Amino acid sequence: MFVKLSVRLVLLVSLVAAEAQDLNFIYNDGFDGRSGLNLSLDGIAEITPKGLLKLTNDAKQESGHAFYPNPVTFKNSENDTAFSFSTIFVFAIRSKYTTLSGHGMAFVIAPTRSLHGALPSNYLGLLNEFNNGNFTNHVFAVELDTIQTPQFSDINDNHVGIDINGLHSVRAAPAGLFDGQFKNLTLNSGKEMRVWVEYDGTKKQIEVTMAPIGVATKSPTPLLSLKYDLSPILNKTMYVGFSSATGSVPTSHYVVGWSFRMNGQAQDLITSKLPKLPSIAGKKRSMLFTFGVPLISVSLVLLVVSGVLYVIRRKRKFAEVLEDWELEYGPQRFKYKELYIATKGFREKELLGTGGFGKVYRGLLPSSEVEIAVKRVSHESRQGMKEFVAEIVSIGRLRHRNLVQLLGYCRRKGELLLVYDYMPNGSLDKYLYDQPEVTLNWSQRFKVIKGVASGLFYLHEEWEQVVIHRDVKASNVLVDGELNGKLGDFGLARLYDHGTDPQTTHIVGTLGYLAPEHTRTGWATTSTDVFAFGAFLLEVACGKRPIERQGPEAEILLDWVFSCWNRSNILEARDQRFGTDFVAEELELVLKLGLLCSHSEPAARPSMRQVVQYLAGDLALPEVSLLGLSSSGLAVGHREGFDDYAMSYQSSLGKGSSHSSYIAESALLSGGR
Template sequence: MFSKLLMWFIFMSYAVSKGDGVDFIYNGFRGANMSLDGAAEITSDGLLYLTDSEQQTGQAFFPIPLHFKSSRGKTQSFSTNFVFAIVPQFPNVSSFGAAFVISSSKEFPESPLGEYMGIFYPKNTHNSSNHTAAIELDTCYNPEFDDIDDNHVGVDINNLKSIHSAPAAYFSNTSGELKNLSLKSGEIMHVWVEYNGLGNLLNVTLSPIGLPKPDLPLLSTEVDLSSIMLDDMYVGFSSSTRVFSVYHYILGWSFKMNGQAKALDLSSLPKLPRKGHKKKSELLTIGFPVIVLFSILAAISAIGLIVRRKIKFADVFEDWECEYGPHRFSYKDLFMATKGFKDRELLGVGGFGRVYRGMLSASKIEVAVKKVSHESQQGMREFISEIVTLGHLRHRNLVQLLGYCRRKRELLLVYDFMPNGSLDKFLFDHPNSLLTWHQRFRIIKGVASGLLYLHEEWDQVVLHRDIKASNVLLDSEMNGRLSDFGLARLYDHGTNPQTTHMVGTFGYIAPELTRTGKPNTSTDVFAFGVFMLEVACGRRPIDTQSSVDEVILVDWVSICWRRGTILVAADSKLVHDYEVEEMELVLKLGLLCSHPLSAARPSMRQVMQFLDRDAPLPDLSSDGLRSAILGVGHYKGSDDLRFSLPSSTTSLQESVLSGGH
């Protein structure tokens, strides 16, 4: 006994001092000095097992660290081969697998429920300070780790998201054919891992026990381990189980630094434990009737569940919708994305529906899903056609409409998700952070650019018909994006829109709509003018709690303008922290866009020119505005019309009614 300990001590001293050439081989582990942790144990016949029941982790490491770095700081070449078997409690049913590990430490914190192969846990799975590389033999599909399937070999660097993986298989030396293997079959298999430090090439080869090493590796990955490796690292094995009992066995292991690891003597390896025939027989004779009965009940329950789910997730689908293809979402996908349209996913409630946040499982894209009730099927085909058409709009200041879904009496619209929510919350709902004037001016210009695209730059004219602060959403960089195209209407350039149905939000509706009910680009401009004043003044279009002169925002700004004190209307919360010229421009342009006479309003192209200072803003006095209208050709009426801005709601109404047009 003393002589064995002396020889082992001499070998250890040699390995530590001459780590560059360390070389060891275990044809079975009887008498081997291994560092064991968790459930790991060496049996009396030399079999190393890492786990033997559910919710366990087990590690077995070579007891001393090996010197992996050369004098120049590069990771040295190494090779290893080992024989293993994964034997599940039930045939082909497993939870997690085993891994060959190179780590800066041989002690790992215990993962919850035996997860993460026993070498990682949730708080450190992406930590670059782990200094851990592993070859995983994974028998569980975990989508959170981007696993390809539940039977694969992968190369892991500092976490369980493999940088390269492949289904378990081997290349036949005779035919060159790739043949599949099942890691959880209980069969004994052989693994070779070889790293070329000069070429930074890592090869992993797999085959059934007894076959020669395949000429072609299963995995060949170019990776520089120098940033992962410290000067001294431990080598060994780790495994974990979660729900079912799984036996992870290592039968033999060989390793060499800067050279080819010695071949294992397969005839000397220990045997796997045999399953008892008596136990199996009892299971069949006693448990079989119970299993059959349970299976029948489970099948009936499963069929009932499938029927209920089909009814629950049933979509309304007609033949004419086939042409819309990718713009059609399934109700099941949206239900899962929003976690069942739970209240905790609710983003807001408006006059036309409720909006929920969701995550599409397939693409991992965050979306906003709006549920709109639709009582009538009349015109549905035309409406869906317009929705799909609007899905082709592409502009940096428009919220992308991704598609739709129909179910019973509901219509669901799917949009890109905007993380900062709607603009009105930053203006009126006492947010933690105040929008600066620079941010507000950029938002105004952004929405104007998006509206110009809708009116003039797309294939058709798009009338938004509901422009307001609550329909302007803010992306992660606080850029304004016009949203909610549920009321939008399209028509060809050079024609007139056919709709005569007046819609919109009180306070943003152009006066002429109350008489004609016919929207056009000018009615959108009116709403945009009110929106500009809303952003600049930090006030809603109609505030019934204010004094008589200040109830209607447009009238109030008009009064301030006529008094020569238009800056009084600026948002007091800004505390005069704004560019005076920009504030005056926005306030005056807001009045011009929201003029009661549609002929007096500029086009959105002119609005952009005014905001970019490429054209001077017309004088808002009667003569100046009249000249501007006649100059741009928007209006050619009688000479006795008055173009001055109204002084109150009553004068606004009188101006509209007496103007003729």
């Protein structure tokens, strides 16, 4: 009896192993269970009532994953080599905004179905900034990427890439089909497309092919072909599925059908049996309009004429400047009329805030229902509009989860309108000052600090050019729904190539955050941004502005923190609203790092790369006592050349006040505050 039972168990195990090695499944008529097994979903992924796999919806900065529920055997246990496999799937990407999308999707083979810690946006819900590129990831993916991310050396904003353990594609190509000649395909067109992914375990060859859904036969010429042995990458058992992520633009990523096979050719998908995508909103109305126009009677001619006159008057009302050089910026240029309607005529009710450089309004784009923030600014006369707009458009290509997305611009009658992604929770400073009953705790503030540091590091070192923000402060840090900090307001930012010197020669920024050398020379550098970030660190940790009036005197936050450190009690400077709910080591690190970043000598300040490493615990902060910090290094600057400049601020700081001169000079001479 025991022998028979043992034989049966051995046979059963052998059958299971064989089945796993020759696994073959197909989802041709929907993912709602009719094809056999339900998929394992997480994030915002869902199965629609029609049986479509919808990886993401209109939610921003979210990820969605869907995996075949059972592990798949990918390697031969005898020689530890990867088996051959093949998959076919049909997908569609639909954005609510005609000129933008975000961020794409990927077919993925991973060691687990739970990609915990993976980030949305340009990380596609696969990895994060800390594990991207690690050999221990054991991740293979084919990305369908609709955003160009210079951080990952993307070739364009419409490409297919083979990713191994990271988002820097090992091989990539513009999305398209080889049919005698190359034909471009637009990934976010909203149309269904078919993808073949094949790996030959004998030849160690990866091939990726794609085509519109109407082309059922795979082209003999693949879009991507890569000689690569996946044996070291794949574990013995892995999970197969899909990952997708959104950024600032509401985008739906669909998988319509899927077929997969180990050690053989995946079964073809029959298009007539695939579930149908939802109709695009607005098409029905457009068809009625199209067919209704020929039926307009002659009796409406007068109405049409009056309508034409009305349109002419409206065109005059919404007239804007458009020069030849702006034609190349088409996708980034908004129509004034569109922004006027979105903000309800720039009504005061839609006003989000007012700063020294303009007013910011909330808006809702009528064509896509995307929420935006519109900043109206007067252009600086010292710089040509053409060069300024070129920089604004370049900044619009920045992609980082801790940066507020600049969507585009509009220009009208000497006025420049900058269009940003809308952040419903507003700016960080209201949580520090304006609403004391809504106080962020220490862990939330530390998360914001690390996020802003990561975004600033991306601007300084990770993007294709160096971006100097020039106005880092709490009021320019916005907070999303998950209390992530996002650095925004790039109206003062300047760009220059890596390895060259910035050419800015006049002083811009906010008192309390200006580095002393910037006020002397007018040159803004990455080091002056670090100085402003130091002021930001102290501001967030202490809950105080860099310069605050205390009756007849002005309190300089930097001096206060330095005095606490000098008395060997730096934690005394913390925001007292923390109570005892804080991590002393983290708070002390932030305060000391704030002092270090605020050093009067640029060479003594760390780079943003080092700042990120300090905050992550990957690099030990030097002993503050060894940094040469002193009142002369922090609180006193060189006075020569300052008086005239400092006096120019007196009227703005309180006309006729006996303390205005002191505040201005303190701001400029006391370590830049």
